[in-house]
Amino acid sequence: xxxxxxxxxxFHVSFRENSLRRTEALISATNTTSGNLSLAGQRMACxxxxxxxxxxxxxRADNKVTVHFINRDGEKISVKGSPGDSLLDVIIDQDLDFxxxxxxxxxxxxxxxxxxxxxxxxxxxxxxxxxxMDMLDLAYGLTDTSRLGCQICLxxxxxxxxxRVPESVAxxxxxxxxxx
Amino acid sequence: MSTHKAALCKxxxxxxxxxxxxxxxxxxxYGVCGLSTSTPASSPKVCIVGGGPAGFYTAQHLVKNVINTxxxxxxxxxxxxxxxxxxxxxxxxxxLQEAYHAVVLSYGAEGNRTMGVPGEDLAGVYSAKDFxxxxxxxxxxxxxxxxxxxxxxxxLGQGNVALDVARxxxxxxxxxxxxxxxxxxxxxxxxxxxxxxxxxxxxxPLQVACTIKELREMVNLPxxxxxxxxxxxxxxxxxxxxxxxxxxxxxxxxLKAAIETPGEEELxxxxxxxxxxxxxxxxxxxxxxxxxxxxxxxxxxxAVNRLEGDGEGVRAVATxxxxxxxxxxxxxxxxxxxxxxxxxxxFDARKAIIPNTMxxxxxxxxxxxxxWVKRGPTGVIATTMNDSFDTARTLLQxxxxxxxxxSTVKPGSQGVSALLEKRxxxxxxxxxxxxxxxxxxxxxxxxxxxxxxxxxxxxMLQVARA
Numbered sequence: 001x002x003x004x005x006x007x008x009x010x011f012h013v014s015f016r017e018n019s020l021r022r023t024e025a026l027i028s029a030t031n032t033t034s035g036n037l038s039l040a041g042q043r044m045a046c047x048x049x050x051x052x053x054x055x056x057x058x059x060r061a062d063n064k065v066t067v068h069f070i071n072r073d074g075e076k077i078s079v080k081g082s083p084g085d086s087l088l089d090v091i092i093d094q095d096l097d098f099x100x101x102x103x104x105x106x107x108x109x110x111x112x113x114x115x116x117x118x119x120x121x122x123x124x125x126x127x128x129x130x131x132x133m134d135m136l137d138l139a140y141g142l143t144d145t146s147r148l149g150c151q152i153c154l155x156x157x158x159x160x161x162x163x164r165v166p167e168s169v170a171x172x173x174x175x176x177x178x179x180x
Numbered sequence: 181m182s183t184h185k186a187a188l189c190k191x192x193x194x195x196x197x198x199x200x201x202x203x204x205x206x207x208x209x210y211g212v213c214g215l216s217t218s219t220p221a222s223s224p225k226v227c228i229v230g231g232g233p234a235g236f237y238t239a240q241h242l243v244k245n246v247i248n249t250x251x252x253x254x255x256x257x258x259x260x261x262x263x264x265x266x267x268x269x270x271x272x273x274x275x276l277q278e279a280y281h282a283v284v285l286s287y288g289a290e291g292n293r294t295m296g297v298p299g300e301d302l303a304g305v306y307s308a309k310d311f312x313x314x315x316x317x318x319x320x321x322x323x324x325x326x327x328x329x330x331x332x333x334x335x336l337g338q339g340n341v342a343l344d345v346a347r348x349x350x351x352x353x354x355x356x357x358x359x360x361x362x363x364x365x366x367x368x369x370x371x372x373x374x375x376x377x378x379x380x381x382x383x384x385p386l387q388v389a390c391t392i393k394e395l396r397e398m399v400n401l402p403x404x405x406x407x408x409x410x411x412x413x414x415x416x417x418x419x420x421x422x423x424x425x426x427x428x429x430x431x432x433x434x435l436k437a438a439i440e441t442p443g444e445e446e447l448x449x450x451x452x453x454x455x456x457x458x459x460x461x462x463x464x465x466x467x468x469x470x471x472x473x474x475x476x477x478x479x480x481x482x483a484v485n486r487l488e489g490d491g492e493g494v495r496a497v498a499t500x501x502x503x504x505x506x507x508x509x510x511x512x513x514x515x516x517x518x519x520x521x522x523x524x525x526x527f528d529a530r531k532a533i534i535p536n537t538m539x540x541x542x543x544x545x546x547x548x549x550x551x552w553v554k555r556g557p558t559g560v561i562a563t564t565m566n567d568s569f570d571t572a573r574t575l576l577q578x579x580x581x582x583x584x585x586x587s588t589v590k591p592g593s594q595g596v597s598a599l600l601e602k603r604x605x606x607x608x609x610x611x612x613x614x615x616x617x618x619x620x621x622x623x624x625x626x627x628x629x630x631x632x633x634x635x636x637x638x639x640m641l642q643v644a645r646a
Binding site: 099100103104105109110111112130131133134135137138140142168 | 237241249391392393396425426429430560561562565566569
């Protein structure tokens with residue numbers, strides 16, 4: 001794999017402080033020398049509704065959607081997100097500590113935000129692009145109800161849904177000398 | 181509580197020392213990367229050699245807790261970054277081991293496999309490593325000046341790096357000029373006569389090493405059309421149903437580009453395209469053929485293969501036939517290769533990796549490795565990330581079990597800094613690096629690019645120390 005090209009996508013520095021972050025990350029990721037030229041990478045998966053005048057999200061209970069995540073230890077974590085947030089946004093905003101999750105910051109350059117859904121929820125999720133499927137192909141433990149969290153936008157119809165964070169590495173260690 | 185957190189709690193404060201041979205930019209860190217901070221004398225201290233993804237992901241996992249970007253890792257109180265330090269030259273691994281409880285080698289693969297054929301030294305023949313380094317602005321490849329005055333380029337290898345090179349050779353300049361490609365590469369590509377790129381592999385369509393994202397970028401590349409022989413894909417469509425999803429989708433896309441009748445829009449695009457690309461299969465390089473003045477490449481002689489066996493055991497076997505392809509640019513993209521860094525570190529010359537078990541370097545206590553130097557130069561970023569986490573877990577386990585002795589007091593970065601100072605080596609700190617970063621960004625702004633890279637280490641050091 002082109003170490004430098006992939007590294008370039010990920011090494012763009014941007015902080016998670018405000019909603020411009022993902023725009024910056026997307027623009028930079030797609031502008032790197034060997035970056036993704038496809039439209040999907042240049043377009044935000046979800047439109048976040050943000051009040052630009054302040055960093056604080058107005059907390060109106062009726063505006064929120066409750067979602068549950070099952071982490072890699074099997075624990076259920078319940079959080080609230082706003083419609084329009086991606087599931088990756090929710091995980092980051094709520095400081096959920098899933099190891100290595102969202103490494104490319106939502107730019108469709110990795111598969112680390114891989115989530116597994118129940119079938120009825122999966123069928124309610126938005127359409128999947130070729131670009132998302134391309135990255136899902138590389139995800140460990142891919143299932144028929146797998147999606148990338150950075151591409152799933154919260155809607156009210158997803159109220160109460162559960163997503164499972166799958167294992168990211170092979171449980172069985174590779175051969176002792178480290179060869180693939 | 182997860183087991184990772186439990187292991188971390190036992191370690192009081194972990195100090196990390198990342199050293200880097202080049203202070204340049206995160207995108208081009210290689211060599212040794214060092215992090216260290218001042219903390220109580222008795223805490224475990226770890227030195228990480230290498231400032232690329234493997235080094236940073238290993239660091240992230242050791243320090244843990246909401247560090248999501250490499251910048252945050254480098255700025256973390258328990259990490260410190262020392263660039264422009266060459267491990268094996270400015271400081272030895274043994275000296276690092278004296279200063280730290282553990283040393284993690286994450287210095288990647290600086291070399292490349294060579295074709296080993298006559299004519300490889302002719303003008304117009306480059307390793308992908310050097311060509312990629314040239315357009316990415318690695319100081320050592322600054323003077324490459326590849327000759328792009330020919331019509332056909334042949335790339336050996338069919339992995340993601342080969343596709344990256346093909347894409348760079350054929351991308352419309354309007355797209356390239358908005359990236360962080362170096363200006364001299366942009367100027368050279370703007371004058372390029374290359375109109376046709378062949379991506380050549382020893383085996384067949386089912387063995388291409390690239391992944392679908394990169395193939396799709398080629399297929400969708402504006403101004404280009406795919407040009408491939410249908411005969412090379414005989415029998416492939418029939419295998420689709422037995423393939424795992426990733427290989428199946430990749431092969432479907434390849435077939436679509438290579439042999440299926442295009443729809444109206446795509447047909448129009450192909451008719452208008454002035455540049456062409458294509459895979460060629462079952463071909464192995466035998467010799468680069470020289471021009472009449474014997475100075476540069478004028479063609480490449482390829483052995484024709486056939487496949488034997490099936491599934492994972494498929495092998496390419498020579499048929500005895502030979503084919504010559506006219507071309508003026510030959511780029512070998514057949515693999516990066518790690519190099520030994522220090523006589524004190526075991527190295528498997530055949531596999532070109534550090535022999536290890538789950539990241540523990542064999543026969544050497546206190547030495548670990550992660551990334552390409554551990555597993556070989558393959559896999560995408562997520563592979564390296566998971567691998568680095570594995571090594572970090574192994575290291576933490578060893579501390580927890582007492583296999584790694586952290587009871588002695590070690591000087592950490594203070595010890596190494598003193599050594600370096602005595603030797604007249606001036607490391608570059610992370611905030612120094614940030615000065616380089618912002619100067620490059622500033623220069624890029626005037627050109628509508630994310631950055632304009634500095635190509636001279638001396639200039640970088642001037643900016644860093646200003």
